[in-house]
Amino acid sequence: MRILVADDDGAILELLSIALEVLGFDSVTLARDGAEALDIVRSSKAEFDCFLLDIQMPRMDGIELCASIRARPEYRSTPIVMLTAMSDRKYIERSLAAGATDYVTKPFEIMDLKARLNSATQAYKLAQEGRAMTERLHALADDLVHRNGVELGDTFDIEDVPGYLNFDKFKGLVKDFGECGMRHAEFVVLQISDVASIYNACGPAGYFNFICDISDAISEVVTQDGFLFSYVGNGAFVVFDPRSRQGIDMSDIGADVEATAATLGLVFSNGSPIPIRLQQSDAFGFKDMSMRSREDLTRLSTVHSANSGADPFVVQAV
Numbered sequence: 249m250r251i252l253v254a255d256d257d258g259a260i261l262e263l264l265s266i267a268l269e270v271l272g273f274d275s276v277t278l279a280r281d282g283a284e285a286l287d288i289v290r291s292s293k294a295e296f297d298c299f300l301l302d303i304q305m306p307r308m309d310g311i312e313l314c315a316s317i318r319a320r321p322e323y324r325s326t327p328i329v330m331l332t333a334m335s336d337r338k339y340i341e342r343s344l345a346a347g348a349t350d351y352v353t354k355p356f357e358i359m360d361l362k363a364r365l366n367s368a369t370q371a372y373k374l375a376q377e378g379r380a381m382t383e384r385l386h387a388l389a390d391d392l393v394h395r396n397g398v399e400l401g402d403t404f405d406i407e408d409v410p411g412y413l414n415f416d417k418f419k420g421l422v423k424d425f426g427e428c429g430m431r432h433a434e435f436v437v438l439q440i441s442d443v444a445s446i447y448n449a450c451g452p453a454g455y456f457n458f459i460c461d462i463s464d465a466i467s468e469v470v471t472q473d474g475f476l477f478s479y480v481g482n483g484a485f486v487v488f489d490p491r492s493r494q495g496i497d498m499s500d501i502g503a504d505v506e507a508t509a510a511t512l513g514l515v516f517s518n519g520s521p522i523p524i525r526l527q528q529s530d531a532f533g534f535k536d537m538s539m540r541s542r543e544d545l546t547r548l549s550t551v552h553s554a555n556s557g558a559d560p561f562v563v564q565a566v
Contacts, residue, residue, distance in 0.1 A: 249372050250275045250294065254285035254313060255302035255331060260354070264300065271362055282308030286316055289323075297375075298368045299328045301348075303339050311339060311346050318347035325375060327368035331356075398452040400444060401481040409463045411471040418478035418486065434531045435488040436498050438466070438505060441525040443483025449516050458514065458522065459483075465509040469501060502528030 251273055255261050261278050268276050277296070279285035282305045289296065299317060301310040308316075310330055317323045330343045330351040340351055349371070350364050398404075403415040413421065440446065440462065447455045459479060466477055470487055475498075477487040487501055506526050514522045 249273060249297040249369060250277070251298045251300060252277045252279065252285060252288060252296045253300045254279040254282055254305065254310065255300075256281050256305045257302070260302070260331070267358055267361060268365075270358075271365060273365070281305045282310060282313035285313055289317060289320070295322050295326075297326065297372045298365070299326065300331055300352075301328060302331045303343060304333070311342050314343060314348050315346040325371075327371045329364050329368060398456050400447045400455075400483075403481050404456065404459060404479055406460055406463050406479070409460070409467050411467045411476050412463055413476055413478045415478050415480055418476075418480075421476075421490065434498060434533060435486055436501060436531050437529040438485045438487060438502050439527045439529075440483035441527055442523070446483075446522060450522075454517065461512055461514055462505075462509055462524070465512065466505050468508050469504045498531050499528075502526040 251268060253261060253264050253268075253276060255264070258280070261280070265276055265278060268274075277288060277292075279288055282301070285299075285301070286308065299314075301313055303310040305313075314328050314330070317326070317328065327350070328348045330340070330348045331354055332340060332343075332351055333354045340348075343351065350367060352361055352364050405414045406412050446458065450458055462485075463477075463479065466485060466487065470477055473489070475487055475489050477485050479485050487498070489498070503526075506524060509524045514524065516522055
């Protein structure tokens with residue numbers, strides 16, 4: 249387990265270095281203040297597995313350093329133990345709010361430090377096991393995609409994306425709307441432009457991952473307004489407001505998703521960027537939705553784009 253210790257007191261650093269070695273931790277990096285510690289974090293090629301941070305330090309205190317570490321995606325769950333003098337305990341609440349997982353009071357007892365680090369070790373092992381399990385699951389998913397072959401028109405089950413419904417659940421919800429009289433819901437379709445070319449360039453497995461990434465971008469944009477969405481195949485998503493509110497502006501969803509997706513840095517296997525452009529239909533209501541097949545939905549925004557100013561819902565149900 250790689251540990252980074254930050255403290256502006258040289259005697260404390262030396263003591264901690266010796267104590268950690270005695271406790272069996274031999275991969276310890278020392279920093280003399282918060283700014284130096286953050287520079288080490290940014291420049292290190294290998295990730296740290298635990299942090300011991302003093303609260304009161306010059307240039308950058310431990311609370312600010314803790315928040316900066318937590319802001320990095322690779323350290324969202326890494327154990328961070330704060331080192332605090334008795335007089336600094338008033339800062340513990342702020343430290344925990346910044347993302348700290350535990351604290352040790354100075355002057356510390358070696359067994360107290362050991363107990364805190366044992367907890368950190370358990371968290372480290374669980375994180376390692378979780379990463380290994382995630383890698384195995386991704387490998388299995390990729391293998392399943394390769395063996396079964398994902399077609400351009402397929403719908404997907406996408407796990408752990410807030411606001412996402414698979415198409416069967418989406419259809420069931422629309423049916424429930426009709427049966428309970430909630431018919432004021434509004435829908436828009438987002439269509440990925442030139443999706444066939446993207447599919448051909450990515451291949452089945454790459455395309456599945458691409459749709460998952462776009463789903464993440466849509467989720468980030470629409471869930472803040474309580475919207476839900478579903479992928480209906482052929483590069484088309486349906487976004488809708490399940491709470492039947494009227495007057496909610498949905499006109500900028502496509503542009504906002506494009507901007508969010510652009511920050512993901514999605515690339516083809518050769519390293520060239522994937523062009524992400526979305527066509528968006530006008531908003532339409534429950535009556536129009538209930539009469540449409542999945543094939544209709546994948547054409548709505550395209551029809552609207554090709555016939556500017558015309559009714560985007562002229563496609564007859566298939």
